Amino acid sequence: MTIPDAREAAGPGAAEVLAGAASGAGAAAARERLLVRSGIALLGAALLLLWEFGAPLVVERRYVSAPSEVAARLAGLVLDGELWGHVGVTLGEAGAGYLIGIAVGLAAALILVSVPALDEIAGPFLAAFYSIPKIALAPMFIMWFGLGLLPKVLLAALMVFLIVLANTVAGVRGIEPGLVEVARVMGARGGRLVRTIILPGAAPAVVASIRLTFSRAMVGAVLGEFIAATQGLGFLIVRSSRQFETATVFAGIVVVAVLVMLVNAMVRAVEARALPWCAGGARG
Amino acid sequence: MADPPLEEAIRLEAVYKAFVPRGRSARPLLALEGVSFAARPGEFISLVGPSGCGKSTVLNLLAGLTRPSAGRVTHHGRPVSGVNTEVGYITQDDNLLPWRSMARNVEYGLELRRVPKAERRRRVREFIDLVGLTGFEDHYPHELSGGMRKRAGIVRTLAYDSDVVLMDEPFGPLDAQTRVILQDELLKLWDLRRPTVLFVTHDLVEAIALSDRIITFTCRPGRVKREYEVRLPRPRDVFHVHDLPRFRELYDALWDDIRMEIAAT
Numbered sequence: 001m002t003i004p005d006a007r008e009a010a011g012p013g014a015a016e017v018l019a020g021a022a023s024g025a026g027a028a029a030a031r032e033r034l035l036v037r038s039g040i041a042l043l044g045a046a047l048l049l050l051w052e053f054g055a056p057l058v059v060e061r062r063y064v065s066a067p068s069e070v071a072a073r074l075a076g077l078v079l080d081g082e083l084w085g086h087v088g089v090t091l092g093e094a095g096a097g098y099l100i101g102i103a104v105g106l107a108a109a110l111i112l113v114s115v116p117a118l119d120e121i122a123g124p125f126l127a128a129f130y131s132i133p134k135i136a137l138a139p140m141f142i143m144w145f146g147l148g149l150l151p152k153v154l155l156a157a158l159m160v161f162l163i164v165l166a167n168t169v170a171g172v173r174g175i176e177p178g179l180v181e182v183a184r185v186m187g188a189r190g191g192r193l194v195r196t197i198i199l200p201g202a203a204p205a206v207v208a209s210i211r212l213t214f215s216r217a218m219v220g221a222v223l224g225e226f227i228a229a230t231q232g233l234g235f236l237i238v239r240s241s242r243q244f245e246t247a248t249v250f251a252g253i254v255v256v257a258v259l260v261m262l263v264n265a266m267v268r269a270v271e272a273r274a275l276p277w278c279a280g281g282a283r284g
Numbered sequence: 285m286a287d288p289p290l291e292e293a294i295r296l297e298a299v300y301k302a303f304v305p306r307g308r309s310a311r312p313l314l315a316l317e318g319v320s321f322a323a324r325p326g327e328f329i330s331l332v333g334p335s336g337c338g339k340s341t342v343l344n345l346l347a348g349l350t351r352p353s354a355g356r357v358t359h360h361g362r363p364v365s366g367v368n369t370e371v372g373y374i375t376q377d378d379n380l381l382p383w384r385s386m387a388r389n390v391e392y393g394l395e396l397r398r399v400p401k402a403e404r405r406r407r408v409r410e411f412i413d414l415v416g417l418t419g420f421e422d423h424y425p426h427e428l429s430g431g432m433r434k435r436a437g438i439v440r441t442l443a444y445d446s447d448v449v450l451m452d453e454p455f456g457p458l459d460a461q462t463r464v465i466l467q468d469e470l471l472k473l474w475d476l477r478r479p480t481v482l483f484v485t486h487d488l489v490e491a492i493a494l495s496d497r498i499i500t501f502t503c504r505p506g507r508v509k510r511e512y513e514v515r516l517p518r519p520r521d522v523f524h525v526h527d528l529p530r531f532r533e534l535y536d537a538l539w540d541d542i543r544m545e546i547a548a549t
Contacts, residue, residue, distance in 0.1 A: 094471045182379040185347045186444070187396040188367040196392070200383040276381045 026157060065246040073247040074254065083255065089232040090221050091259060097156020097218035100107055100113030102210055104157065105164030110194075112165070126165070133160055142228045152229070154219030159214045164206070170199055204278050211267040215260045222256060262267045292361065293448055293480035294346055295322040299355035301341050318355070325476040326448065330491035333501030333509070334545045339484040341506070343450040347373045348481065354387065372446035372479070378437035380425040386436050387412060387421035393444035410441035413471055430544045431462040434468065442473055442486065455490065456532045460471045467493055467522045476517065485510035488538045492531055493522045500541045503548050509541055 012020075056065045078081035113117040135142045145151035153177060175198065183197045225234025233252050240248035301316040315338040323329050331339040344350045345357045348368035357364045361370065372393075380389045387408055412418055415435040425433055434454065439448060456462045460506045467490060474481060485491050491498050492514060500509040514531055525531055 058344065162472065176377075178375055178377050178379045181349055182373060182375060183349075183392075184367045185349070185369060185371065185382075186393045186441075189367075197381070203383070211504070252320070260383040275383070277426070 021196040027263065030207050064244060065250050069247040070254065073090040073245075074251040077248070077251060085096045085231055086233045086236045086252075087255065087259070089149070089181060089229075090218070090234065090256075091223065092219025093152040093221040093224070094147075094156050094214070097153045097158075097220055098155065098160055098214055101157040101213070102146065105161045106168055106206070108161070109165050109168030109172070112169055113198075114194075120167060126162075130166075132161060134220070138223050141224065146229050147230075152224030152232070155224045156217040159216040159220040163213045163216060164209050167209030168202055168206050171202030173200035176204065198222050203275055207271050207275060211264060211271060214263045214267065218256060218260050286361065291324055292321050293325045293359070294389050294482070295358045295361075296342065296345070296355070297356040297358075299342075299345065299352045299357060300450070301345065301350070302353045307472055314505035316352075317507050318414065319506065319508055320355075320405055321499055321508055321511070323448075323480050323482065325480055328481045328484055328494055328496045330408065330483045330495040330498045330502060332485060332487040332498060332542065333506065334493050334503045334542065336484070337503055337545070338506030339501055340452050341480060343373070343452050343484060345547055346450055360417070370446060370448070372441035372444070372449040374438055374441050374449065374451045376455045376456045377431040378425070380433055380437055380440070382425055384415060385422045385424055386428060386432075389425070389436055390443055391438045397444055399444075408544060411443045412436075416471065417440055430458055431466065434458060434462075434466060437472065438466075438470065442477075442479075445477065446479060448480045448482070451481060453484050453486065456486075462488070463487075464522055470494065471520060471522065488535055488542070491524065491538070492516070493520060493525045493533050498534075498538065500538065501545075503545045509545070512538065 051064070052066045052068060055061075056066070064268075074083075112122060136157065137152075137158070141151035141155055145154060179201065180193070180197055183193060188196055221232070222234035222237070225232040227237050229235040233256055237249050240252065248272040295321050298320045299316055302312045302314050303308075304310060304312045306380075310495065319338075321329075325543070331342060333339055339375060341350065344400060345352055346359065346364060346368065348364045348366050351365075359368060371392065376445070382391065384392065386424070387477065390408045390411060391404055394407060409418075412421060415438070417432060417435055417439075420428060420432060425436070428436065439452065455466055473496060481494075495514050498512045498514060499506065503507045514530075516525065516528060
């Protein structure tokens with residue numbers, strides 16, 4: 001009597017089972033995607049409808065405007081060209097402040113971690129600086145640096161600088177000590193150690209902080225424009241609110257939010273290309 | 285003092301090492317107490333002993349990552365002062381750089397030694413081929429299995445050809461089968477250039493299968509308890525080494541040593 005070969009037992013072959021599992025998993029994932037997307041669309045539509053038709057029942061319409069009015073106002077601002085001037089000014093201020101804040105934050109962090117005990121000495125001062133609400137500094141910045149672009153750029157830079165500084169220091173401190181030891185025994189030191197171990201080791205934390213801080217740069221720029229400006233989205237929002245043009249206020253807010261999301265998506269795309277070893281990218 | 289004889293790769297002479305643990309009322313701990321031994325060039329030595337007996341501290345002293353509190357640590361007769369970049373150091377964690385592909389990791393030590401690019405590429409290809417990792421050059425460490433990462437870590441260190449290689453429980457985190465396969469591969473790699481190896485392990489079978497000499501340590505403070513010449517012929521078959529009578533004999537002697545020390549902790 002021979003023992004039957006298990007491979008010849010009745011039933012589907014391995015290839016069929018695998019194909020079945022793959023198509024099953026694919027279908028389940030597609031169903032889930034559809035569910036999420038339709039959920040987002042439904043919730044968004046419900047919120048807009050509530051705003052359009054529900055809010056006027058509770059509050060007078062001129063205080064809260066309505067999605068249809070905001071959309072019309074937005075279209076008007078785009079068509080008469082007024083919007084682009086404001087967008088350009090605010091993006092310029094926020095962008096310049098963003099880049100300055102990142103550069104200064106990175107440099108300061110590297111100095112802080114490379115001089116022994118310096119970050120402990122600087123610690124209390126930085127903590128105090130963190131706890132100042134930056135909004136309190138905005139009027140002073142206008143006083144010191146005038147009514148032009150400079151105070152807005154500096155406010156944006158300040159907002160970014162502190163976050164990048166803290167995250168870079170934490171990123172460097174978080175590098176696996178064994179990695180540094182092994183690299184040193186292999187002969188890495190000085191600038192090469194910084195370039196080949198410290199910078200890439202801290203990169204995920206640094207890049208996550210860079211991605212998250214563009215919204216803060218926008219806050220800095222818009223805040224400066226609130227206090228004193230003749231152009232920019234912050235100026236548009238403040239001027240419209242003083243004139244009870246609620247629809248324009250909301251249009252400005254929508255534009256700020258869209259700009260932040262666009263830049264975030266761009267930075268995320270750059271991040272995925274620059275740090276391919278972080279599966280799924282760094283989260284901060 | 286007379287110059288030490290040239291046939292000595294490394295030497296520890298009456299080495300003491302004390303640590304002060306962090307914390308306010310912490311008292312200093314003695315990790316090593318009067319440890320002395322030397323290794324000939326090309327010798328494969330295993331250090332075994334209970335956990336926390338200072339075996340890893342011996343490797344850190346030779347790598348220059350820490351200094352002895354008393355005594356002398358020499359490499360080719362010269363005292364180790366500062367990080368010793370002339371030794372190779374393989375740790376329990378593979379410590380591959382997560383941001384470099386496997387091949388670029390293997391290349392790293394050669395880069396630091398400013399080996400010209402063409403030569404670097406050739407050596408990297410040769411070593412990757414030796415451990416069967418060809419085809420995985422562009423994979424990042426997180427995309428490799430534990431055994432593959434370990435192989436990459438080992439050839440990264442061997443590729444720059446140190447005459448002394450320190451290995452701190454390199455196969456500790458691996459499963460039993462992968463472990464034996466890697467022991468076999470390690471012996472073949474070692475046989476190419478025969479560097480001096482100091483190999484820290486908990487595994488007595490591993491120590492016997494790989495080494496020329498086994499040094500047992502006492503529990504803390506770590507002292508040299510005994511030295512054993514393995515005297516098994518090379519090349520060795522790590523898969524069948526257990527069948528030899530000499531293996532049984534050594535294993536029992538070592539286990540008696542270690543058991544007494546573990547009982548003492």
